[in-house]
Amino acid sequence: MNNPHALAESFSIVRNDALFRLQRAIGLIPEEGNGILRRAIIYSLLCWVPLVIWAFFTGRLMPDDDPESLAGHYGIHVRCLIAIPLLIIAEAGAQAILPVCLAQFLRTGLIDEKLEPAFRAIIADGIRLRDRIFPWVVIAGLILTWTVSFALAPNKEEVSWAGLEVNGHGFGSWWFLLVIRPIFNVLLLAWIWRLILTSIVLFRIAMLPLNLVPAHPDGVGGLGFIQRIPIIFSPMAFAVSAVIASSWAHNVIYHGLPVPSLYIQMGMLVAILVFLILMPLLSFSPLLAKTKKRAAREYGALLAGHGRLVHERWIQGKEIEDTPILDAPELGPSADIQTLYEAANAMRPVVINKVTLLMVVVPTAIPMLLVVATQWPLRSTLGKLLMALL
Template identity: 55%
Template sequence: MGTTQLRERDAEPFSLVRDDLFYRLQRRIGLIPAHGDGIKRRALVYALVAWLPLVIASWLAGTVVESAGIAEPLLGHIGIHARCLIAIPLLVLAEGLAQQMIPLFMREFRRTELIGDGQRERFEKVLVDVIRLRNRAFPWVIIVGLVSTWTAAFFLTPNRDEIEWAGANSRSLAFGAWWFLLVTRPIFSILLLASIWRLVLLGILLFRIARLPLQLVVMHPDRFAGLGFLDRLPVIYSPFILSVSAVMAGAWAHGVFYHDVAVPSLYIQMAVLLIVLVLIGLAPLLVFSPMLVRAKKKALLDYGVLLAKHGRAVDARWIAQREVPDLPMLNAPELGPVADIQALYQSVASMRPVLVNKSILLKIVAPAALPLLLLVATQWPLKSTLTKLLFTLL
């Protein structure tokens, strides 16, 4: 099947999510409507299916809050609540963001003419190849295999600390533990691995685009040679970063509140998690760095030669007072006076070889750090801190 036929067959606009195996399965069972993606519906359904039976089972067992027989109630397992009520909805929300924003980025590559007329066929082939990868069943076989293996391992040798709230030693109260191990955890794991696979697809897509001979504009005021529109790319996977950070911070918070774990003892683990999440956020943008580095090096040499020729001509005419042949560059309006041509060179010199700025870092670091900062804040003496703040303001 040819490239044109594939592009006509696949739904528009381009999507890394729509029509993959998991998406089709959700549509078949009614979670995704015939028209639209059902983002809100799925976020609510998955969250309630994962969380509500746990609460009901715990409530019937009298273990929602602390009681005489339960040292660690369900309410104290912050990681479980973060997984069900924060991470699961965020992972579904990330799909919606990807559906909305990735087609816009692909359109900008064409609209800004970064993809020249001679490269449009190659660009379309990149999209078609990624769609083929998206539609493959093999990645989902691996995901199901991993989730099944993890579920069996946790079910056969469960972590008692995670299910003690369910009364796992009592036959009448074991339902909560069963639901958590066989339903809640797999739902989260499937959505998490699905998000990871789609991030891999996004990385492959951008990597292949970065290998095309893009028509970069080294003087572009965005300082990224015309790729500045990609500064919104981290918004797509910020929900994924926030969900992972929230689940980890929730699990650590349980240890702090119920197992006397000192928050400072977690600083190294927090730092490692933060670094890993930031690197995940930067990785899709770093694929353009080799191209930007080459473009900047070449442009500095080329514009350096232009500036040297222009400078010699100006020096010969106005300093040496020599007769200078009519040079077009001295009268070219796009070059202008000496100050303007120097500004051209400075704009090239200020071009950034890495697609990173404060805005991009904020979109990545903020969701990664926020849950960790909240965990650290639990150790602050809140009353005295607020009192000092009040006296400072007054």
């Protein structure tokens, strides 16, 4: 593919990887399209419906006053009905956002003709890395090891709703062990691998001598468009947070676990997820810092030269020969060139703004806030907040 624009726009961290090819081979993904909604429904119902039917006929669905019924273990339902379909639906965002952002490096001139061969090589290497089978062998090995270890030494608290039999697992725990958890873990580890792949590609691009514009209005030299990339992984953060928070909610509601004892764990989980998702953008920080430092010297020299000539002409009354810098329309009067210098001096060293941060923090924090709300006097708390705002 000789056109670098087309190559960048064709790059996807999802399409044609080993998991994608496997799902297409068994008919879950049609020959045309991605079958995202269909897969989300199939996986969700496959995991949840047989378990509910089993629980209903065995009296484990919602027996009165039994905190260990299936209905009371919110983590199971959240995995099946929210996390698993969300991890599949998130593929749509990845397909729509990342290729456009990569092509934008070319459209904005950050990658010029001299850098195009290196940029094309980075994208091609990313595609080859995505298509490799080795990462999926590692994922399969991790899941197999985890499954075997659980089968041999089950965590009874995790499957207490299944009523483990004396001689081993019952249908409920086996279904959770061999179907629900592996499907969730495959999808989750797939997204972790995609995050790593995205980080590798962006890190290599950040190593190129990009043609940053220090005075660009976005404050990051023209890289503002990549601030959309974290939204690709926000569903993953929400899914992880929702599964963990739903397990905490069970212990809070049925076992009297005090919510304040979870605050440190909540804070650590938010911090880890936010850092991991914003990590690809941090690859550009060294380049931005270097560019800002150089721009301070270059724009400072430009402003000094321009200001000195203006001072000599209009304050000292000297005859100044025609000089391009005083007549350059792109610089304009002294006020305009000073604004240009201030814009370059205000360049940020990180491609992260408040909106980018909120795109990650909010979906990560919402499930935990719901857990906290279970022990808050919600009405009075909202009333106090309203009064404080008024």
